[in-house]
Amino acid sequence: MKYFYLIISFFISNLVNASGSLSVTVPDTMEERVKACTICHSNKDRVGRDAYYPRIAGKPAGYLFNQMRNFRDGRRYYQPMAILLENMSDEYILEIARYFSSLQLPYPPPENIGIRPEEIKLADLLIHLGDPGRDIPACKSCHGEALMGIKPFVPGLLGLSHAYISAQFGSWRNGGLMRGQNSNCMSEIAKRLTDEETNAIAKWLAIQTVSGEPSLPGTLAPEFSHRCSNIDSENIHSK
């Protein structure tokens, strides 16, 4: 009788295995859910113009959350992003932001572009000291000592392509990007910079070897936090 049960149970388990192997299972993971994002925002399979798509892995979660909501709600304009996010809830956007923020992926090597010594000098100055006479703060005073951003809302500047950074400067100047509903700190700063300066900064940032992490929350000086008050107005903590 015992053997009979064994045989039966063996038979049943084989049936289960057989049917299991027929059905394809989809991983219940964020990685699987966000394939629509990683078709562009990934290191794999890059073709041609993809150089434009910014890296999002490892960026501060609050920054990613705000930007996705801005795309969805028409405060930052890029139609492909607006369409993907159209019917997405804040809760899910936050989950996606946290997922990408936590991703530790190797950074690409520095971009191979030419930069003249005087451009390096100009960029160095603006990035580390700014130009107080024109009310232009140093990049690192907001984007962190390592230029990797400040958690949770300020984005890092390294590991992005020259093309992307230049395009963002352009958008801030002509208002097309419209980050935040109020007149925005980055928009004011971009308007004070000359073409030569923005170009030098974009090149300088793109040729850096990336190392370091976003700075910890609370390291943004109060004067800058105040000046860019609209960046943390989205209440990520309430979620």
Next chain:
Amino acid sequence: MQKHIVSAGSLVIVLFALISAPVPVYAESIQLIPTASDQNKSLGEYLSRVGNCMGCHTAKGGVSFSGGKKMYTSFGVFITPNITPDRKTGIGHWSKEDFWGALHRGESPDGRMLYPSFPYTEYTKVTRKDTDAIFDYLMSLEPVSKDNPSDKIFFPYNLKPLLYFWRKLYFKEGVFNPDNSKSKEWNRGAYLVQGLGHCSACHSSRNFLGASQEEKFIGKKMTGVSWYAPSLTSRLEAGSGELEINEITELLTSGITRNAVASGHMATVIRQSLQFVLPEDIRAIAIYLKSIGKENSDVASAESFPVLSKNIRSRLAQGGKLYTKYCEDCHQSSGRGIPGIYPSLAGSRSVTMASPLNTILSVMKGGFPPNTTGNPRPYGMPPFQQIFHDEEMALVVSYIRNAWGNHSSLVTEIDIERSRNGGRD
């Protein structure tokens, strides 16, 4: 990518009583949590969801009901008005009678005739009691001072006399007349679909002057955008005649079923409106939709297909290679997808219906199904316009319309180009 069963339009609602007429049987299913004057407001809030008032009367990222959304149509760009109770920029100076005039007769309080981009052609069937409840609810909102720009209507549609003639020809002020040979649920569904839900605003064909072919739900390309709102009667499109009631209700409330997923504007309507409709009303709607699916059975599609030329076979094979590389991971080599996650393309009516627009737009722009209580963390479809050229998109769409037993027209680069500017907000 999608198969909409019922698309676009929102749903609607219900009713309670016709003014001065006996209370009809179909109009009483809402269970309110009562306290006298709040009762009407909460009914109004519910009805405004069913009619999805805020879907149109809210700009992207704007305050609900404060208007400013641009509605692109072939007749011009309509900017939706502020319907919060602000006295200067909203409708705070309106009376209940004024509101009834707008919904029931398509007239604004100053006597102007309204353009039918505001679907009073459907709302005219909503009862006085329901419109009053919606009005009470709107009046209870926080007033928002927001002056929206005026409509930009193209010539000759901006000529008022033309609107006058249009109304004479196509607008019939009316009430919902229950069909006593049908069940109470059926009548409730019909009332919601034909009235407040204004489904036919998208799902009915419009003639050259923009009038819907009343209640036919025969499907049409939506004006001003590329999405095609499929027929709600044809079994080759989104007719529900052969579906189970619970499959229809599941799609309408969660946005996804084992076999279908809502996309495009229908996904938005589900997120904004349908997922909040009470189960008994959704069931009534499903019963009605199923019945109109049956009434109009199409000729069986037993046409024979010509033998494919060598050239066409080669194009389909190229599309098949792209499919293997980019699509198969999710939609499977069988084309059958993963139920409830990645929709089946094999045998999908959304893929095979005569208009390839929705399939092209899904491939081109991708998207996530609506986030709903029933499907809060959906899996997404990538926007392949970011990596495919037009020719590649044409090849892959042609392939999926003709693989696994599907038989539909081939798609060209011209079709892709034409679809490109759709999906606009």
